[in-house]
Amino acid sequence: MVSEKFDIPVKSSFVPAVLQPNARIKFSCHQGISCFNACCQHADIQLTPYDILRLKDNLGISATEFLKNHTVPFEMDKDGVPGVKLRTDNGGACGFVTDQGCRVYKDRPTACRYYPIGHMLMKRANDPEEESQYFLIQEDHCKGHAENREIAVDDYRNEQEIERYDQLNREWLQLMVKKRSAGPTIGRPSDTSLQFFFMCSYDLDRFRRFVLADSFKASYDLPDAFYESVEKEDLALLQFGVRLLNQVLFGDVTIPLKTNALERRLEQRRELLELRKKAEIERHKRKQEQQMKDALS
Ligand code: SF4
Numbered sequence: 496m497v498s499e500k501f502d503i504p505v506k507s508s509f510v511p512a513v514l515q516p517n518a519r520i521k522f523s524c525h526q527g528i529s530c531f532n533a534c535c536q537h538a539d540i541q542l543t544p545y546d547i548l549r550l551k552d553n554l555g556i557s558a559t560e561f562l563k564n565h566t567v568p569f570e571m572d573k574d575g576v577p578g579v580k581l582r583t584d585n586g587g588a589c590g591f592v593t594d595q596g597c598r599v600y601k602d603r604p605t606a607c608r609y610y611p612i613g614h615m616l617m618k619r620a621n622d623p624e625e626e627s628q629y630f631l632i633q634e635d636h637c638k639g640h641a642e643n644r645e646i647a648v649d650d651y652r653n654e655q656e657i658e659r660y661d662q663l664n665r666e667w668l669q670l671m672v673k674k675r676s677a678g679p680t681i682g683r684p685s686d687t688s689l690q691f692f693f694m695c696s697y698d699l700d701r702f703r704r705f706v707l708a709d710s711f712k713a714s715y716d717l718p719d720a721f722y723e724s725v726e727k728e729d730l731a732l733l734q735f736g737v738r739l740l741n742q743v744l745f746g747d748v749t750i751p752l753k754t755n756a757l758e759r760r761l762e763q764r765r766e767l768l769e770l771r772k773k774a775e776i777e778r779h780k781r782k783q784e785q786q787m788k789d790a791l792s
């Protein structure tokens with residue numbers, strides 16, 4: 496059996512025994528615990544597109560600002576597919592940890608909600624559907640495992656309000672699984688594709704400008720209502736980003752193209768080249784005239 500997986504980031508080593516959704520774990524985390532905040536002092540938190548949306552709204556800043564001030568880029572695989580992690584200080588502490596706990600707790604990222612459970616989306620060969628798998632992460636600094644409370648994995652997910660995150664992360668995670676499943680057959684994506692992936696996944700502001708630009712509207716056959724919704728709603732834009740990535744990177748065509756869009760683009764390019772050529776001839780002519788004037792004076 497061949498399996499493909501994309502790991503939701505976990506903060507450290509984990510006990511690699513698969514937990515079923517109804518499996519019970521012994522764990523509790525609360526403000527009075529002796530290790531309070533210890534996990535956030537060594538944070539290695541990879542962010543999903545929905546994490547970024549929630550966090551930038553929590554902070555009241557744009558996605559571009561959030562990426563610039565609160566994240567660091569990294570490569571998610573050997574082909575350089577770009578990921579982003581929460582920025583930490585030099586000692587590894589998350590930028591959002593305070594003495595009272597997490598400053599963005601209401602909108603904390605998926606990985607923070609799951610901890611100490613690790614989550615993977617897996618795809619088995621010949622199985623069209625990906626499936627979630629869970630693992631228990633046990634680290635010495637985390638004393639929550641010694642607390643006297645048992646809880647089922649699914650109940651823990653409910654307690655941490657993970658379901659919405661999982662729903663909104665799922666299609667994007669499926670892209671990663673698809674990329675891995677394709678293996679070397681699709682080769683290393685071009686730098687342009689990698690930049691496109693970054694913009695569609697993480698930088699909603701830049702992606703919005705891209706979608707609302709005339710050149711995009713000239714290529715895709717989408718109704719006005721679509722443009723109105725993505726202009727106003729981040730979530731609609733984020734979900735559209737995954738659709739567009741699927742179409743552009745994997746040829747999964749769900750967004751109608753305008754007929755003659757390619758021809759029109761080629762025509763525009765031809766016109767542009769023609770204009771550049773004319774400008775160049777004009778410049779050359781003026782230079783020659785100037786040289787003649789200089790020679791005669
Ligand atoms: S976002 Fe909050 S919960 Fe997550 S590592 Fe940072 S401080 Fe801790």
Ligand code: SF4
Nearest residue numbers: 524530532534637639
């Ligand atoms: S119990 Fe674990 S998750 Fe909770 S604060 Fe302590 S180290 Fe962090």
